[in-house]
Amino acid sequence: MSFYTYDPSMGSFLRELIEKLEKESRPNLHQKVSITWVCYQTDSANSLSSARGAGWLEERPIYPASVVKLFYACAIETWLSRDLLIESNELRRAMIEMIANSSNDATSFIIDLLTASTSGPGLKGEQWEVWKKKRNCINDWLLSFNWPEFKSINCCQKTWNDAPFGRDRDFYGDRNENRNALTTIATAKLMHSLMHGFLLKPKATQNITRILSRSLDLVKRKQDLENQVDGFLGEGLPVGSNLWSKAGLMSEVRHDAAFFSIPNGNKMILVVFTQGKSLARDTFLLPAIASELSQWSF
Secondary structure (H helix, E strand, O other): OOOOEEOHHHHHHHHHHHHHHHHOOOOOHHHHEEEEEEEEOOOOOOOOOOEEEEEEOOOOOEOOHHHHHHHHHHHHHHHHHOOOOOOOHHHHHHHHHHHHOOOHHHHHHHHHHHHOOOOOOOOOHHHHHHHHHHHOHHHHHHHOOOOHHHOOOEOOOOOOOOOOOOHHHHHHOOOOOOOOEEOHHHHHHHHHHHHOOOOOOHHHHHHHHHHHEEOOOHHHHHHOOOOOOOOOHHHHOOOOOEEEEEEEEEOOEEEEEEEEEOOOOOEEEEEEEEEOHHHHOOOOHHHHHHHHHOOOOO
């Protein structure tokens, strides 16, 4: 059972949109895109119970690129609340760089803190087994929620500018079978829980949402070419929208996970993962999806 109520009309609209975008020189798009789309009815007294939505291949595990950093940020706040980490300016600097600027160096530092492990040369025997157990502690935390959306995901690897080496490369497996993997439904569930304030304590929630906030101002976006808005979902939102998001991009994927409110007051979660080199280079697809879906009304 999903955290949202499936809406057949939204499902039809989403399917028709994918078909339309596929015909615009995107062959087999329906096999290369995964989407979870959730809308909140503003006339309801309880927005949590009024979540309605639809998905497309939303339970398919996909390499998440930098979207996984959203999960790591939530883990940091959880560890801090349990006194498993010590608050510091350096930790906060790394958090900002990891989310706001998608720094892989900052993410590496964050993973070291979360797992009490470090990168380095290969390990053998008991040392190797202990290291792997430490690296899987984030997965253990996610499974502790007993949420069905989290059952098929994997969040245990650092993110890289080039590629892992040493023990990190060994940890990937011979066929990269232990790479990070997320589904759009799991990512939407995390975003839903975070933005509605029941994943973390209020101060911790504010710490993360403040960093996730994206400016849609054109002047500010031109000053930051890696703004995680242009070429992603935020670019397609109407003027006056508010956006909280985390994008992911590498040579074979282009992803975005967003919570946004539009000027009429409607609020939505939209998570879109795309696979393939052509779609990774496609700077028009995600904005087009957001533009169409943000116009939806019940």
